[in-house]
Amino acid sequence: MSGHSNYEPKTGIERWLDTRLPVVRLAYDSMIDFPTPKNLNYWWTFGGILAVCLGIQLVTGIVLAMHYVPHVDHAFASVERIMRDVNYGWLIRYMHANGASMFFIAVYIHMFRGLYYGSYKAPREVLWILGCVIYLLMMATAFMGYVLPWGQMSFHGAVVITNLFGALPVVGEAITTWLWGGFAVDNPTLNRFFSLHFLLPFMIAGVVGLHIWALHVPGNNNPTGVNVKSKEDTVPFHPYYTVKDGFAIVVFLIMFATFVFYNPNALGHADNYIPGNPLVTPAHIVPEWYFLPFYAILRAVPDKLGGVLLMFGAIAVLFVLPWLDTSKVRSMRYRPTAKLYFFIFLLACLVLGYCGGQLPDDHVIPHLSTFKLLDADLNSFVWLSRIATLYYFAYFLVILPVLGLTETPLPLPESISEPVLSHPANAPAGAAASPEKRG
């Protein structure tokens, strides 16, 4: 998409098309000839995996929409009809429902990879921000999709999430009424969620196009974080990364299939097989697993507006990350201190996810009462959430800005090739480091 093109049309029809709509040239330059750092590891295969996830969700989703009825009286029954009566409906719905979870597993790994290797730093800030936009759209899409079966978790999840906007001063109530199209979550809400759930994936696809465009201007980051210096540092995308991505996609799909065929409800909640009832809230209401860390942040704050602001702030802070990290070194491979804080951050996110699924007042260590601090026992999930929430924000707002100025990074290699070529094992055969040169 940028720079010069090595595409040479070979047939008459390709030449004819190339002067009218150079679409084959675009595909060749961005998916075949694209120069890619030769040291990308398997953490870099999740972009391709995510593209496959989006494709699966689009295809299965469009098929489900042919059988689903967006009405409060029929939605639950129509989903059960898909499961029992529609030919292969069970397979298509389980692919779609588990596909959402797979999509989030892949996107979280993709994001943590970007955090670890500093892929958000100049000149890739716009690439990172577009990724954050995709993540936000994914969350909105997943939330509205979860409402559609109109089970108990669907209904009360919709109630809780739309009520978040009610925490805003002055305009809160008008916004929730507007979102609902009535005085509560009801049929108008279900209808508009269905419409938007259909629309948003196509918007995601559009932003993914921009994301790839923004990737192809500076090119891929790589595990060393050192810029590509010469042609020696790169290999063409095809066949090197089509094969590597392809292998990772197959492994990922095996894991996906294990869920779909052997444990399709493991990641869901049993209460969503009870038809939605506005008069009874399930005793233990939890969102889908991929929202649990944010749910824990929401509950960590004893104030309604404060909790809502902090939860949205946890996502907003990602957008400004490129300007919070002051370090000139991209990859944490060469930032031993930052690496330590990064893994604590990863742990804090996992702890928040775990706390989000527990009752706030339950004890972390069973049968041990310590002492009451403010409103809850110190040995409670609400306090564990508070500590993890504090670290989550400190990582972005204090640790990364300060560490970049105070730490001493390890010496960076001269180029991507240099650490490989200087390795004792490669000393006698430096030429072997350029496999693309060999027929």
Place this chain on the structure above:
Amino acid sequence: MADTVAGANPDTHAAGDDPNRRDFIHIAAAVAAGGAVAGLAWPFIDQMNPSGDTLALASVEFDLTKVEEGQQVTIKWRGKPLFIRNRTGAEIAKAIGDDSASMPDPQKDEDRHKPGKAQWLVLVGTCTHLGCVPTFGGGDYGGWFCPCHGSHYDVSGRIRKGPAPKNLLVPDYTFLSDTKVKVG
């Protein structure tokens, strides 16, 4: 083509000059187009607000003889649960006794029921935190407890502990007779 470009645009006016007729046409066209888009946006925003038929279903009547003393009946009003509770003398005494206790949203019990109808409590049954339905008989204050995020309400429906900011809402309602109320 190149040799005709010089004459294609006779705008000799440089940046920083006073606006000329062409600038005026540009600005006027942009303002007209912008105004049209802004005006058209409103119908597309307002269509999501409650429709006429939704607004028409806004009130409900209820026969109080169905509720024994100490009981609570939950009915649906505007898509939300509505608690109609026939309080016992002990509950009323407890609610009045707590009038001066410290609470996040201070309110006297007598302001939460109709004058002379202390036994009847009519409340919107959604937690003022995030809209879950609290259950009666739980919590630390003998009233309602919200299972979602642990808000405790007392026997008057006042928030006493937990993240909810407001007391359970008392809707607009009137007694049509001693045994009938109209809500909304």
